[in-house]
Amino acid sequence: MSGEQSKLSDPKLASEHVFGTFPLLQSERSWSALDFTWVNTALAIATWAFLVGGSTALLVGFEAGIAAMLIGNAIGLCFMVLASVVASQRWGSEQYMLLRGAFGVVGVGVLVFTVILITEMGWSSLLAVMAGRATSQVASTMAGVDLGQYGPVVTIGGLVAIVIAWWVLSRGPVTIGRFNAIIAPGLAVITVVMMVFLVANTSWDALLTASPIAPFEDETLNFMVAVEFNVGVGVSWYPVMGSLARMTRTRKAAVWPAYGGLLIATLIAQVVGMAAALTLGDSDPTVWMVPFGGAVLGVAVLIFIAFANVTSMSSIVYSTILAIRQSSGGLLAKVPWKVLTASFFVLPAIMTFFPQFMYEQFMVFVSVSGAFLTALCGVALADYFILRRQRIDLREMHLAQRGTMYAYPAGINWAGIVALLAGAAFYLWLYNPITLETQAVFAVITASLPAAIVAAIVYLLLSRLLHRRRTFRKAD
Numbered sequence: 001m002s003g004e005q006s007k008l009s010d011p012k013l014a015s016e017h018v019f020g021t022f023p024l025l026q027s028e029r030s031w032s033a034l035d036f037t038w039v040n041t042a043l044a045i046a047t048w049a050f051l052v053g054g055s056t057a058l059l060v061g062f063e064a065g066i067a068a069m070l071i072g073n074a075i076g077l078c079f080m081v082l083a084s085v086v087a088s089q090r091w092g093s094e095q096y097m098l099l100r101g102a103f104g105v106v107g108v109g110v111l112v113f114t115v116i117l118i119t120e121m122g123w124s125s126l127l128a129v130m131a132g133r134a135t136s137q138v139a140s141t142m143a144g145v146d147l148g149q150y151g152p153v154v155t156i157g158g159l160v161a162i163v164i165a166w167w168v169l170s171r172g173p174v175t176i177g178r179f180n181a182i183i184a185p186g187l188a189v190i191t192v193v194m195m196v197f198l199v200a201n202t203s204w205d206a207l208l209t210a211s212p213i214a215p216f217e218d219e220t221l222n223f224m225v226a227v228e229f230n231v232g233v234g235v236s237w238y239p240v241m242g243s244l245a246r247m248t249r250t251r252k253a254a255v256w257p258a259y260g261g262l263l264i265a266t267l268i269a270q271v272v273g274m275a276a277a278l279t280l281g282d283s284d285p286t287v288w289m290v291p292f293g294g295a296v297l298g299v300a301v302l303i304f305i306a307f308a309n310v311t312s313m314s315s316i317v318y319s320t321i322l323a324i325r326q327s328s329g330g331l332l333a334k335v336p337w338k339v340l341t342a343s344f345f346v347l348p349a350i351m352t353f354f355p356q357f358m359y360e361q362f363m364v365f366v367s368v369s370g371a372f373l374t375a376l377c378g379v380a381l382a383d384y385f386i387l388r389r390q391r392i393d394l395r396e397m398h399l400a401q402r403g404t405m406y407a408y409p410a411g412i413n414w415a416g417i418v419a420l421l422a423g424a425a426f427y428l429w430l431y432n433p434i435t436l437e438t439q440a441v442f443a444v445i446t447a448s449l450p451a452a453i454v455a456a457i458v459y460l461l462l463s464r465l466l467h468r469r470r471t472f473r474k475a476d
Contacts, residue, residue: 023091023092023093023097023246023394024092024093024246024247025092026092026249028092029092029246029247029248029249030247030249031247031248031249031253032248032249032253033248033250033252033253033256033257034257035181035248036244036245036247036248036253036254036257036258036261037184037257037260037261038181038184038185039184039244039257039261039315040257040258040261040262040265041184041185041187041188041261041265042179042183042184042187042308042311042312042315043237043240043262043265043312043315043316044261044262044265044266044269045184045187045188045191045265045266045268045269045308048123048126048127048130048309048312049265049266049269049270049273050269050270050272050273050276050283050285051126051130051273051283051359051362052069052229052230052233052266052269052270052273052366053065053069053269053270053271053272053273053274053275053276053277053283054273054274054276054277054282054283055229055283055362055363056068056069056226056229056230056270056274057212057213057273057274057277057278057283058212058213058214058215058277058363059212059214059215059216059222059223059225059226059229060212060215060222060223060226061208061209061210061211061212061278062207062208062210062274062275062278063208064222064223064226065226065274065278066267066271066274067223068223068226068227068229068230069226069230069266069267069270069271069274070267071227071230072226072227072228072229072230072231072232072233072234073230073231073233073234073262073263073266073267074234074263075227075231075234075448075449076230076231076232076233076234076235076236076370076374076448077234077235077237077258077259077262077263078234078259079235079374079377079378079381079449079452080234080235080237080238080241080373080377081241081255081258081259082377082381082385083095083238083376083377083378083380083381083384084237084238084241084242084245084377084380085241085242085245085254085255085258086251086254086255086384087242087380087384087390087392088241088242088243088245088246088254089245089246089248089250089251089253089254089255090251090390091246091392091394092246093246093394093397094242094243094246094319094322094323094326095238095241095242095243095319095380096108096112096116096242096322096323096326096327097326097397097398098242098380098384098392098397099111099380099383099416100397100400100406101383101387101388101392101397101405101406101413101472102379102380102382102383102413102415102416102459103379103412103413103416103417103420104406104407104408104410104411104412104413104416105327105400105401105406105411106410106411106412107408107411107412107413107416107417108323108327109327109328109411110412110417111376111420112320112323112324112327113324113327115369115372115373115376116239116320116323117320117324118369119236119239119369119372119373120239120240120316120317120320121344121347121348121351122365122369123236123316124162124165124313124316124317124344124345124348125347125348125351125352125358126358126362126365127161127309127310127312127313128158128159128161128162128165128309128313128348128349128351128352129154129158129351129352129355129358129359130309131157131158131161131305131306131307131309131310132153132154132155132156132157132158132159132160132161132352132355133149133154133157133355134157134302134303134305134306134309135153135154135156135157135158135160135161135302135306136148136149136151136153136154136157137287137289137290137302138299138302138303138306139153139157140153141290141295141298141299142299149287149355150355150356154352154355155352155353155355157306158349158352158355159349159352161306161309161310161313162313162345162348162349162352164307164310165310165311165313165314165317165345166338166341166342166345168310168311168314169313169314169317169318169321169341170337170338170341179311179314183304183307183308183311184265186304186308187265187304187305187308188265188268190301190304190305191268191269191272192268193301194272194276194285194289194301195271195272195275197289198272198275198276198279198280199275202279202280206279207275207278207279210278210279211278212278213277213278213281218443220443221438221442221443224442224443224446225431225436225438227446228367228431228442228446228447228448229363229366229367230270231370231374231446231448231449232366232367232369232370232371232373232374232448233266233366233370234262234266235370235373235374235377235448236366236369236370236373237262238373238376238377239316239319239320239323239373240315240316240319240320241258241319242319243318243319243322243323244315244318244319245258272285273285276288285301285302285305289301289302290302317341317344317345320344321337321340321341321344324340324344325340363433364433364434367431367433368428368433368434370427370448371424371427371428371433371447371448371451372420372424374423374424374427374447374448374449374451374452374455375419375420375421375422375423375424375426375427375451375452375454375455376420376455377452378419378423378451378452378453378454378455378456378459379416379419379420379423379455379456379459381452381456382419382455382456382457382459382460383416383459386456386460387459387460387463387472388472393405404471405470405471405472413467414462414466415458415459415462415463415465415466415467416459418458418462419455419456419458419459419462420455422454422455422458423451423452423454423455423456423458424451424455426447426450426451426454426455427447427448427450427451430442430445430446430447430450430451431446431447
């Protein structure tokens with residue numbers, strides 16, 4: 001057997017495109033448009049989407065809330081999909097590998113181990129806590145005792161959910177896709193059933209006339225903050241979608257299921273959460289599903305929802321682990337996939353001991369992470385579509401510092417880093433989600449889209465200034 005044949009027969013090398021950094025060949029891409037739609041639907045209709053709807057209800061009523069969620073998600077998903085799905089599907093590489101041109105190999109590592117890691121650990125922690133709350137409600141119903149919304153059973157349920165998510169994740173993206181093909185249709189049906197229960201147990205008139213729960217005095221500001229919050233929700237898919245989209249067979253099978261699947265499924269679940277918050281005072285179905293649906297149906301639904309959160313965790317962590325592995329250089333290359341994925345869940349497991357904190361800081365978490373992810377999307381769009389005109393040299397990209405096209409001093413492209421910080425700073429100047437201070441212009445232009453534009457412009461200007469003699473794209 002020749003040396004080349006021996007390499008190809010190496011099982012670790014053969015699975016490198018799934019658990020490592022190699023791009024997927026066309027023959028290795030197994031997801032159709034329908035497969036990817038189910039993946040996105042299962043991702044979108046997790047219980048965090050109900051919490052998003054409930055958080056929107058803090059600021060606006062039902063009709064204004066639907067408008068804010070539609071506008072916000074449509075905007076956020078638009079530049080998220082363009083910044084991640086398009087390039088990853090075309091070149092078969094996850095989005096972090098493709099960011100090497102914009103940030104450099106070390107620069108990407110800095111982003112992954114700060115912005116991306118914190119963001120995805122936060123979402124994983126929230127999903128685990130919400131699965132734990134579903135578990136607690138099921139146990140309360142079965143035992144006939146109120147175990148509390150933030151009691152120890154929530155922590156135990158969250159830890160069990162993390163263990164199951166790790167098991168699914170350790171099997172790779174094909175297993176994740178198979179579970180999602182089962183979970184997604186069921187979630188869609190259950191969400192519609194929830195809405196029917198809500199209307200039947202309250203009234204449509206009560207829903208339309210319900211006042212926001214905790215609005216500001218300025219109605220325009222309420223609406224714009226609600227829009228901005230939902231833009232952040234749309235953009236928050238960036239760390240996940242590129243790694244998943246590379247599994248699709250065609251661009252149409254990637255782009256439209258990513259945009260339409262996430263938009264429609266997210267809105268359905270968010271509308272249910274908002275309706276519940278406005279009429280019942282709580283958006284979480286773990287609180288009201290059993291009283292409305294009855295013990296048998298309610299428990300069955302909650303068990304299904306808890307498992308849906310598990311599959312969502314598996315999907316979002318998969319792409320993050322790929323990013324961590326490729327950003328660490330050779331440091332984590334030899335660490336077994338199961339060990340690496342288990343280590344990711346350490347912090348989310350710790351956060352399950354603080355479930356109330358995760359709920360109370362939800363809006364702040366989404367908005368602050370959205371500030372950085374929005375700027376990141378702006379840089380990625382400018383780099384791929386304008387600077388490189390959609391032309392990538394995969395060999396040079398994988399050579400990184402050993403090549404020429406994507407090599408930078410110390411492995412950092414400061415044009416990208418400075419542009420990202422400038423965009424995030426501009427966002428936080430327009431709208432500070434921690435102090436809730438806003439600039440007057442925020443009520444007209446919001447924060448995310450301007451931040452992305454600022455990041456893109458700064459990146460293009462600095463690229464021309466710092467890298468005048470550099471070749472930015474592969475020759476035809």
